[in-house]
Amino acid sequence: MFDQLSDRLQATLSDVRSRGKLNEGDVDAAMREIRLALLEADVNFKVVKTFTKTLKERCLGADVLESLDPGQQVVKIVNEELTGLMGGTGRDLAFASNGPTVILMAGLQGSGKTTACAKLARHLGESGKTVALAACDVYRPAAVDQLVTVGKRAGAAVYEQGTDADPVEIAAWALDRAREEERDVLIVDTAGRLHIDADLMDELAKIRKRTKPHDVLLVVDAMTGQDAVGVAESFAEVAEFDGVVMTKLDGDARGGAALSVKAVTGKPILFASTGEKLEAFDRFHPDRMASRILGMGDMLSLIEKAEQQVDERQTEDLQKKLESDRFTLEDFLQQMRQVRKMGPLSGLIGMLPGMGAMKQLKNADVDEGELDRVEAIILSMTPLERANPAIIKGSRRKRIAHGSGTKIQQVNQLVKQFDQMRKMMRQMMSGNAPDPQQLAQMAGSAPRPKYRRR
Amino acid sequence: MPTSWQEIFDLGARGSALPAAEPESEERRRGVFGRLRESLSKSRQALTEEISASLFDRIDEETWERLEEALILADAGAPTTAEVVERLEQEVESGAVSADGDAVRERLIEILAEVASGGRSPIDLSGEPAVLLMVGVNGTGKTTTIGKLAWHLSKEFGLTVVLAAADTYRAAAAEQLAEWAQRAGAELIRSAPGGDPGAVAFDAVAAARARGADVVIVDTAGRLHTQGNLMDELTKVRRVIAKQMPDAPHETLISIDATTGQNGLRQAKIFSEAVEVDGVVLTKLDGTAKGGIVLAIANELGIPVKLIGTGETLEDLRPFDPADFARALLAE
Numbered sequence A: 001m002f003d004q005l006s007d008r009l010q011a012t013l014s015d016v017r018s019r020g021k022l023n024e025g026d027v028d029a030a031m032r033e034i035r036l037a038l039l040e041a042d043v044n045f046k047v048v049k050t051f052t053k054t055l056k057e058r059c060l061g062a063d064v065l066e067s068l069d070p071g072q073q074v075v076k077i078v079n080e081e082l083t084g085l086m087g088g089t090g091r092d093l094a095f096a097s098n099g100p101t102v103i104l105m106a107g108l109q110g111s112g113k114t115t116a117c118a119k120l121a122r123h124l125g126e127s128g129k130t131v132a133l134a135a136c137d138v139y140r141p142a143a144v145d146q147l148v149t150v151g152k153r154a155g156a157a158v159y160e161q162g163t164d165a166d167p168v169e170i171a172a173w174a175l176d177r178a179r180e181e182e183r184d185v186l187i188v189d190t191a192g193r194l195h196i197d198a199d200l201m202d203e204l205a206k207i208r209k210r211t212k213p214h215d216v217l218l219v220v221d222a223m224t225g226q227d228a229v230g231v232a233e234s235f236a237e238v239a240e241f242d243g244v245v246m247t248k249l250d251g252d253a254r255g256g257a258a259l260s261v262k263a264v265t266g267k268p269i270l271f272a273s274t275g276e277k278l279e280a281f282d283r284f285h286p287d288r289m290a291s292r293i294l295g296m297g298d299m300l301s302l303i304e305k306a307e308q309q310v311d312e313r314q315t316e317d318l319q320k321k322l323e324s325d326r327f328t329l330e331d332f333l334q335q336m337r338q339v340r341k342m343g344p345l346s347g348l349i350g351m352l353p354g355m356g357a358m359k360q361l362k363n364a365d366v367d368e369g370e371l372d373r374v375e376a377i378i379l380s381m382t383p384l385e386r387a388n389p390a391i392i393k394g395s396r397r398k399r400i401a402h403g404s405g406t407k408i409q410q411v412n413q414l415v416k417q418f419d420q421m422r423k424m425m426r427q428m429m430s431g432n433a434p435d436p437q438q439l440a441q442m443a444g445s446a447p448r449p450k451y452r453r454r
Numbered sequence B: 001m002p003t004s005w006q007e008i009f010d011l012g013a014r015g016s017a018l019p020a021a022e023p024e025s026e027e028r029r030r031g032v033f034g035r036l037r038e039s040l041s042k043s044r045q046a047l048t049e050e051i052s053a054s055l056f057d058r059i060d061e062e063t064w065e066r067l068e069e070a071l072i073l074a075d076a077g078a079p080t081t082a083e084v085v086e087r088l089e090q091e092v093e094s095g096a097v098s099a100d101g102d103a104v105r106e107r108l109i110e111i112l113a114e115v116a117s118g119g120r121s122p123i124d125l126s127g128e129p130a131v132l133l134m135v136g137v138n139g140t141g142k143t144t145t146i147g148k149l150a151w152h153l154s155k156e157f158g159l160t161v162v163l164a165a166a167d168t169y170r171a172a173a174a175e176q177l178a179e180w181a182q183r184a185g186a187e188l189i190r191s192a193p194g195g196d197p198g199a200v201a202f203d204a205v206a207a208a209r210a211r212g213a214d215v216v217i218v219d220t221a222g223r224l225h226t227q228g229n230l231m232d233e234l235t236k237v238r239r240v241i242a243k244q245m246p247d248a249p250h251e252t253l254i255s256i257d258a259t260t261g262q263n264g265l266r267q268a269k270i271f272s273e274a275v276e277v278d279g280v281v282l283t284k285l286d287g288t289a290k291g292g293i294v295l296a297i298a299n300e301l302g303i304p305v306k307l308i309g310t311g312e313t314l315e316d317l318r319p320f321d322p323a324d325f326a327r328a329l330l331a332e
Helices: A005-012 A023-041 A045-059 A068-087 A111-125 A143-152 A168-182 A197-212 A230-240 A257-265 A285-295 A302-323 A328-340 A358-364 A368-379 A383-387 A394-404 A410-429 A436-443 B013-017 B026-037 B061-073 B077-093 B101-116 B140-158 B172-182 B197-211 B228-244 B263-274 B295-302 B320-332
Strands: A101-107 A129-137 A157-159 A185-190 A213-223 A243-247 A270-273 A281-283 B130-136 B163-165 B187-189 B213-219 B250-257 B281-283 B305-309 B317-319
Touching: A005 A023, A005 A068, A023 A068, A023 A257, A023 A358, A023 B077, A045 A068, A045 A257, A068 A285, A068 A358, A068 A368, A068 B295, A101 A111, A101 A197, A111 A143, A111 A185, A111 A213, A111 A243, A111 A270, A111 A281, A129 A143, A129 A168, A129 B305, A143 A157, A143 B172, A157 A168, A168 A185, A168 A197, A185 A197, A185 B250, A230 A257, A243 A257, A243 B250, A257 A270, A257 A285, A257 A436, A270 A285, A270 B197, A328 A383, A358 B140, A368 A394, A394 A410, A410 A436, A410 B130, B026 B305, B061 B077, B061 B320, B077 B101, B077 B295, B101 B295, B101 B320, B130 B140, B130 B197, B130 B228, B130 B263, B140 B172, B140 B250, B140 B281, B140 B305, B163 B172, B163 B197, B172 B187, B187 B197, B187 B250, B197 B213, B197 B228, B213 B228, B228 B263, B250 B263, B250 B305, B263 B295, B281 B295, B295 B305
Parallel strands: A101 A185, A101 A213, A129 A157, A129 A185, A213 A243, A243 A270, B130 B213, B130 B250, B163 B187, B163 B213, B250 B281, B281 B305
Antiparallel strands: A270 A281, B305 B317
């Protein structure tokens, strides 16, 4: 079916290949399809207009590569443009040179601020920072209770004064306390507010003035539609936010709001929140978002196929290695990197060569942080160790753990899991179905129970 | 006449026994409609109830483009927008609608209201007790809506309401609902955190029956429709409720945030595959988002909007009126 954008584009551009170059008529036709795809993805109407104009210029006269059909070529360009638009010059979190770093969180009601606060607290705590949270939402029933609970889970102190105090005063008091207690970071949670609510936007401005944050983050729900632009502009004006946290990305909203916000305010998306668990929090990857916005979540999209043609030889070699049990940690590292490049992991892990689209794995939440660790561990191994993990004992383990900033147990676990995986692949090569429990164990560090356990 | 509370609720046998609530005065209605898009504390330019004048200044080729832009910006989505614009354009071209601003505007409101009325039916509160299940994605306003609903039912209709805190997952979810229960004068049934949501719902219905309460409203945890196991959990909650009372839940409402884009359609679709969704509560209409996605939901899925949320206080809940909604959709 003509679901995929590249399919639709190909249908529109079917006779281009013979001409070898895209003319204006072709490009206009392609732009119509792209416009539709972007609107479907909730990119703001006006942003789409501007974007397709720029895009048209790039596409005009673009050469049609031999290995890609014109539809694929256009999509490749769009993907690159989108990635560039959402990435590029952003900034990371700014940290204080002395005293606590203050991070102010703002956004509409229900966007996921409080959860994001706790996640950020945990994220920063992981790198050894001491974090405190300030409970400045005195309006929403039980908001303070919620922050206290999740803050504790995140390992952060929570400063609150119940719901009778003024949020601006609470923020100021919290900052004083954070200084006294020598916290590295103070994250200020605020009430959800409409950008058109003058009183509350005023309150936000006051909190900002009193706490002088190093970072102001706008929390935006990934399913936000056309309204994202208006919201972002208003918050940019009043709160002068530095970056965005995009939440609920574990859903299937295409997330065009990300492009809209960046295009209109120039502020980068810094973090992606991908689930309700505190660990589901990651740096934002513009390339993955671009693919997602274009509806190209499936690793086997046509572009990949085209590029895969080149890699066919490599894939064949890989297959042979798997069969003869010569598949090494080096190979695994390469595969993992390829998979990670292509999109968010949950659902994709089942696409590692030899695995097939295993349904069991679709629900296995993959912890990106975990994979970063795995990568680091393998990178700390020598080529010999990667080729033959059996030699990794004693002092080698210690060295690898030290070099990758992980614990010896984690190194052990990786080697063990890798062994299991190789066995499983061999099984599948010989036609036996793998054990779902084992599969799930591999995808994450712990077996996933049938119902979500939190 | 805009939709009244009496029209949006089917109170069954109770209906005739209750004193007729006062019909809303035109003043109050205008005031509330005004509040739909502006409130005293929000600084905004003066809004008129009319559709933006510039849209139908002249009727020419650009009119249809402007209209398309307005509808897309309202999150109506490309397919529904195309349908509506094509239809209107055709009617004007064929002469069925005269090519002047007023006539076109009025006809557009009619068409939009018609689309927004897809599947229209009242909220079924005829059960004794009537059981209402609230579902939806995280952060869309389920719990707040329940608080408002409970308040309206007890205040406007003198009904006794029991609330079930079946969100046993979210930190302080039961505390949040407890606060609303107190404000609304409703009883709360809850369990320890991490308890079984189905069990809470079951207990609440049982309690309501034992006490002869009129309505049970079941709050559930926010969940993404992409989480298969959580959708299964919802189906299970529904089944468990039915065990306590065979026809229950009598009404299942999904809350959709007005700022939601095209994903709203997916949400409504997948949720209704897990549980029978009877209607939508369109929340947070007090912002600048128009909630146009409900047009697609009504049009493609036949699931109507029944209530709208317009703020965070108890009173900020209204019956959905298609014509009012249509007008607000295109106003600036």
